[in-house]
Amino acid sequence: MRRSVFIALASAAFLGTGTGVASAHPLGNFTINHYAGLAVRPDTVNVDYVIDMAEIPAFQERADIDRDGDGVLSGAELATYAAARCDALRSGLSLRVDGRALALSVASATTALPLGQAGLSTLRLECEYRSALDAGADARSRLLEFADVNYADRIGWREVTARGDGIRLETTLPSESASARLTAYPQDLLSSPLDIRGGSIRFTAGAPIVEPEAIAPPAAAPATDGRPTDVLAALIGQRELSLIGMLAALLIALGLGVLHALSPGHGKTVMAAYLVGTRGTRRQALVLGPVVALSHTAGVLLLGAVTIAASRLIAPERLYPYLSMAAGVIVLGIGLALIQRRIRVRGHGHDHQHHHEETAAPLGWRPLVALGLSGGIVPSASALLLLLGAIHFDRIGFGMVLILAFGLGMAVTLVGVGLVLVGARRLTQSAANGHRLIRRGLRWMPELTALLVVLFGLGMTAQALATIL
Structure with a gap:
């Protein structure tokens, strides 16, 4: 019991310092x-x-x-x-x-x-x-x-x-x-x-020895800090896991999900472009985060199954470029749909102010769900390590709960980002009422954001293809 309390306090301290998730191996967990x-x-x-x-x-x-x-x-x-x-x-x-x-x-x-x-x-x-x-x-x-x-x-x-x-x-x-x-x-x-x-x-x-000139090795990489996941492993690995220990493990997994969502990726830029350019609502922002988290959780479980059951057939890290390409194609498709919609609207002359609310309405729930899938389809190596660590300690059920907590941390963070974006867009629109130049800029915002989504989709797809080829 005292050991669980100590580890719980240590975990809170570690997360409170904002320690990022780092791979214990300097070159990554798959190498x-x-x-x-x-x-x-x-x-x-x-x-x-x-x-x-x-x-x-x-x-x-x-x-x-x-x-x-x-x-x-x-x-x-x-x-x-x-x-x-x-x-x-x-x-x-x-x-x-x-x-x-x-x-x-x-x-x-x-x-x-x-x-x-x-x-x-x-x-x-x-x-x-x-x-x-x-x-x-x-x-x-x-x-x-x-x-x-x-x-x-x-x-x-x-x-x-x-x-x-x-x-x-x-x-x-x-x-x-x-x-x-x-x-x-x-x-x-x-x-x-x-x-x-x-x-x-x-x-x-028999000739005189002439060896290649020795190259002084560069400074070695310092030992990486995986403290949050290491504390989590210590909790999972206890012979008898107390209630405090379980709560501490859930807290760490939740915190790791938050940190992971705040790291680069997960389509936050594309999400911003979509919510701003299509006049996304608070309700859509509330849905987008959980969709990203659910798709990410499904991806982690799928990759875990591949790691355990099909490791002789395919290297798990080889799936990442294909998943990244799928995410890029989805984003590209959403961007092209936005551009097609704006061309149709402009062609019918519906770009006047009194039609602005109608023409800038969101595309609907399907593109929103697709956008969420693109943001979570590439699983986190840290979440995969949590799952494998739980399997290693023969606590598969608890490992699944930790993965869900990880996803919940991602969802809460991304929902918060989405709500901030929707609120910021509304404030900008309110401030534009007395400024003609800002109103003109906002009128062209759907076209600009659609183009931004297309460019991001092209970049993601090209980067993934370069890795595959």
């Missing part, structure tokens, strides 16, 4: 990150291979690790998984010398499960591979080629380094890891992570 360090010697090539999985792909791996299905990952299970996975990953690594493929053997394999966000663990797999080099003339220049095609369809950091021992190297690959073997990602590269999937090395056995 699978790669490092391959090549060490070339006169008679062998060693490959130091590291895979760093963020929370969601690590969660997907649990079924393969937990062989006895008891929900506990024992040391023996981790060792068995590491040996099997390192052996399987060999097929995705290509090592060739002078065009001839070299066979890689597993020298060592280890797995660790560092704690991540929302009570979920990340996964770190380290594989040491070795391959023998055939004897050749010491002075002969040889070409070594390396490629990594493992998890080719998953997003993440990819890095390759090369060093020589008694070998002269000529390569563009660096000799030092910019991420310290995926333990300290550079702050200035988080938005555009390295994507090095291979490289070539010319070497001459």
